[in-house]
Amino acid sequence: MESPHSVNSPRRTLSLSKKQRATVSFFDPDDITSGFGLSGDHGPKPSEVYGFVGSITTVVATVIFLVWAYAPESWLQSVGISYYPSRYWALAVPTYVMVTIVLVLGFYIGLNFISTPSPASLNTVFDEFSRDPLSLECSLEEDEKPIEPISDIGIGRINDIMFNNAT
């Protein structure tokens, strides 16, 4: 019997996490077991059903769309289908979607270029999140030294180190 909370997958594999650990064997005599209703393990989880139904729905919808878009009108008439939306939309909607996506991408990239600060902007070297280094006590005697908290190093100091060979 598989654990009801394990990750179910159609591709079975050996699970390292299924090595049994010592289960909790503590029992309190005063415990009132009836206080908690036991939730029975009935069938698959709802999310799995949604995934399965979603998959089937996608396939069926794709087939219907392709038939509507490509099947000749006489075939549909012979089967008895006489009412369906105009085929114009079979071309229009995908085209609209593709053009929208391309325009959204172009707009997004343009927006990013607009939001780029100019090289002379102060925000390229400083902002409200800049944090000065804390004055850590350099006591080497301490057994374990913490990793320094996150902080910014000023651009002046970086320039000195990089170009003036300051130590």
Added chain:
Amino acid sequence: MHNDRPDLYICTDHLLVYSIKHMTPSVCEGDMMDDSQKHRILMVSDFFYPNFGGVENHIYYLSQCLLKLGHKVVVATHAYGNRSGVRYMTGGLKVYYIPWSPFVMQNTLPTFYGLLPIIRTILIRERITVVHGHQAFSTFCHEALMHARTMGYKVVFTDHSLYGFADVGSIHMNKVLQFTLADVSQAICVSHTSKENTVLRSGLPPEKVFVVPNAVDTAIFKPAVDRPSGSEIVIVVISRLVYRKGVDLLVEVIPEVCRLHPNVRFIIGGDGPKRVRLEEMREKHSLQDRVEMLGAVQHVQVRSVLISGHIFLNSSLTEAFCIAILEAASCGLLTVSTRVGGVPEVLPDEMIVLAEPDPGDMVHAIQKAISMLPKIDPQAMHNRMRELYNWHDVAKRTEIVYDRAFKCSNQNLLERLSRYLFCGAWAGKLFFLVMIVGFLLWQLLELWQPADDIEEVPDFTLPCSCDEEMLEKNSVK
């Protein structure tokens, strides 16, 4: 105390041997095991400071330890408001805040090729040798990995979360992961459960996936010198109050524990949409004096909250790892946690009491923890955590993964494209097309702006903070 030693070595060797076992078959006989070169690593993710979270901390601490090992580390992320451009941070960590606007939940909009020019420039300027992406739900990371592979760089990916298989979001995310990781050099997961999850979702061969756990800065999370004494027992909960963290379990567990043990008090830190349910529970059961709600807790305040308690309660419904229980154990707290995801792998049995994610079982576990409390020594627990989970150890293991990635042979475009075709009947062809277009765009960039024309950044070594303090004192004089 004497019996602790075998557990310690078994626990440590388990992770280490597991990594070595999968590393050995591919190593050529002529290569030396100690062959460790200095890497130039680009960390890529949507998540970094000033954002806060597990991924952000992981990238920062790992980068700091890799810098101490002598490697060069550069971080690339998107701009956060006014924080845009290049910053230098602690230890000389260079961070590129690329002006790329966040779209939803700090993720950028997927543009497929929008990041190619800037990523290419960074890789050439910094002479990067390894690109390390973080977090499966980071579009910035996926795009950067894709382009890095197009340009022939070694690529390593770290997965920090567990995802399902059946809901719509997870199905699409798994497909994207399959695409991005089809060509990755190596992958890292934070637990064996996470490795199993990632291998199933992405179809990666398991021998490409290493298990390198998260760690905690034990120097910051120390036990209190004087433990809170008295007959009162304080149980601490610190997490975001969202469904995934199991707040609905807390709503049922806390009243029952308070009823069974009159000397128990709760401290709940964190904020989120489910906070209202906890407040309602307090009102309903008249527990205002026994359940204290702190609201949002900053990371620098987490230790002071932890050391005010005896037991740490984690009720997550899904966890790839769980840094919170590492922090609690490092502070000397006994942990009670749900048995989900990678949590059973994190702590030895004497430091944690596991329960199924069910209110009744959790109440049992808390009762067992309360009975175990007199035997707990916070300082011994802290010392053990210092040996088990250390960021420097994580950095050394990551270094092994980088070395392993470098031993993988380079592959030409045709060999790489065949992998994408295997991703699916229709998706494979789409992925194939995306990679072809990416390759052509890269060639166009090479014509437009050759790599030789891009200026390389000079290297420098940042003096250690002690020297910095002396310099500041001298300048004051």
